[in-house]
Amino acid sequence: MPRTTTPTPLARLLVARIRERGPLTFAEYMRECLYHPEHGYYSRAETRRFADYYTSVDVHPIFGRLVARQLAELWVLLDRPAEFWAVEAGAGAGRLSQHLLDFAARELSDFYRALRYVAVEPSPARRAAHTASFGSHRKAGRAVSAAEWPAEIPAGCIFSNELLDALPVHRVVREKGILREIYVAARGDELCEQLGALSAPALAEYFRTQGIELLEGQQAEVGLEACAWIEDAGRRLGRGFVLTVDYGHEARELYNERHLRGTLLAYHQHRASEDLLAAPGEQDLTAHVNFTALDLWGRRAGLERTGLVSQARFLLALGRGNEFADLYDPGQSEVERLRARLLLKNLIFPEGMGEAFQVFIQHKGIEHPHLTGLEPC
Numbered sequence: 001m002p003r004t005t006t007p008t009p010l011a012r013l014l015v016a017r018i019r020e021r022g023p024l025t026f027a028e029y030m031r032e033c034l035y036h037p038e039h040g041y042y043s044r045a046e047t048r049r050f051a052d053y054y055t056s057v058d059v060h061p062i063f064g065r066l067v068a069r070q071l072a073e074l075w076v077l078l079d080r081p082a083e084f085w086a087v088e089a090g091a092g093a094g095r096l097s098q099h100l101l102d103f104a105a106r107e108l109s110d111f112y113r114a115l116r117y118v119a120v121e122p123s124p125a126r127r128a129a130h131t132a133s134f135g136s137h138r139k140a141g142r143a144v145s146a147a148e149w150p151a152e153i154p155a156g157c158i159f160s161n162e163l164l165d166a167l168p169v170h171r172v173v174r175e176k177g178i179l180r181e182i183y184v185a186a187r188g189d190e191l192c193e194q195l196g197a198l199s200a201p202a203l204a205e206y207f208r209t210q211g212i213e214l215l216e217g218q219q220a221e222v223g224l225e226a227c228a229w230i231e232d233a234g235r236r237l238g239r240g241f242v243l244t245v246d247y248g249h250e251a252r253e254l255y256n257e258r259h260l261r262g263t264l265l266a267y268h269q270h271r272a273s274e275d276l277l278a279a280p281g282e283q284d285l286t287a288h289v290n291f292t293a294l295d296l297w298g299r300r301a302g303l304e305r306t307g308l309v310s311q312a313r314f315l316l317a318l319g320r321g322n323e324f325a326d327l328y329d330p331g332q333s334e335v336e337r338l339r340a341r342l343l344l345k346n347l348i349f350p351e352g353m354g355e356a357f358q359v360f361i362q363h364k365g366i367e368h369p370h371l372t373g374l375e376p377c
């Protein structure tokens with residue numbers, strides 16, 4: 001599709017690179033769009049908060065507070081280790097860490113004393129933002145910021161909110177019974193799609209492992225990076241949990257006839273578009289997460305499936321114990337409390353984020369753990 005807008009600086013760089021070295025896999029293209037050190041969407045500071053998207057952590061601190069309650073329970077399940085590592089992957093500007101740490105310090109003091117919070121974020125601009133918000137927690141030795149995650153996590157939980165949907169994916173299509181890869185090539189000064197042979201045997205292996213066969217003409221994403229990520233997480237974790245919040249599906253649903261064109265979307269100023277090659281570096285690119293793949297690749301590193309529930313069910317199960325008293329801050333007026341209740345609905349109602357988002361939990365080195373967040377409602 002011809003584009004009339006001026007190419008972004010990253011589009012110019014990519015066209016020049018493709019002319020010199022040939023087409024890029026979509027995963028290479030997506031990596032540049034999101035993480036190019038200068039022009040990548042996530043490399044820049046969040047100058048305009050909520051400009052293109054917002055996540056559950058932006059809705060109300062209750063999300064972080066209930067995650068804190070779940071982590072405190074995991075600490076108990078692990079027999080209250082003296083150090084509980086809470087490793088937040090993709091911490092971004094630090095809103096979840098701030099809500100969680102403030103709440104733990106105020107309401108969960110025994111847990112807080114054992115807490116070793118590591119906010120992992122590759123973007124220097126976003127690391128600077130969350131470090132600034134840590135304040136007293138950093139001084140108390142409870143929280144640090146890191147570009148990469150720790151080599152070893154003896155006991156604790158690795159958790160993320162909307163990280164895995166932002167990891168680069170390959171794109172494939174089934175043509176005449178054969179899997180072909182969708183590359184990003186250049187025509188004149190413009191980026192375009194081009195079909196070719198698979199860039200790696202791992203792409204076909206990915207579908208075989210999950211017993212998935214695409215329909216004729218169906219396009220799909222392959223999240224090899226998410227598979228590598230969960231294996232790495234499992235290897236680094238001694239005992240504990242991996243808790244993933246994201247939108248996504250089990251493989252049989254992700255690759256069914258409802259997703260014939262895959263799930264990749266571009267976001268700019270809260271509008272979704274299928275024009276994935278438009279404005280590289282200036283729009284967010286996301287693909288739905290495959291929880292079956294996380295389960296299967298996690299097993300290779302000793303992770304077992306604890307459960308998969310909607311975000312609505314997870315938050316309701318954790319909040320109902322005290323009738324969502326954690327929603328409120330001391331001294332709030334009735335109007336403020338009403339507003340807090342309305343915001344909560346955004347997080348739990350099916351038409352809001354409640355059913356679109358899922359919570360997937362895996363465990364290692366502990367037998368059949370029972371988690372409040374996974375309890376039936």
Ligand SMILES: C[S@@+](CC[C@H](N)C(=O)[O-])C[C@H]1O[C@@H](n2cnc3c(N)ncnc32)[C@H](O)[C@@H]1O
Nearest residue numbers: 042055089090091092121122123161162163166
């Ligand atoms: C969609 S944002 C979500 C940010 C935050 N969790 C939130 O809910 O607002 C994804 C974040 O993950 C970071 N990220 C990307 N790859 C990562 C990786 N391999 N490890 C840790 N963080 C990563 C990005 O830089 C970005 O800040």
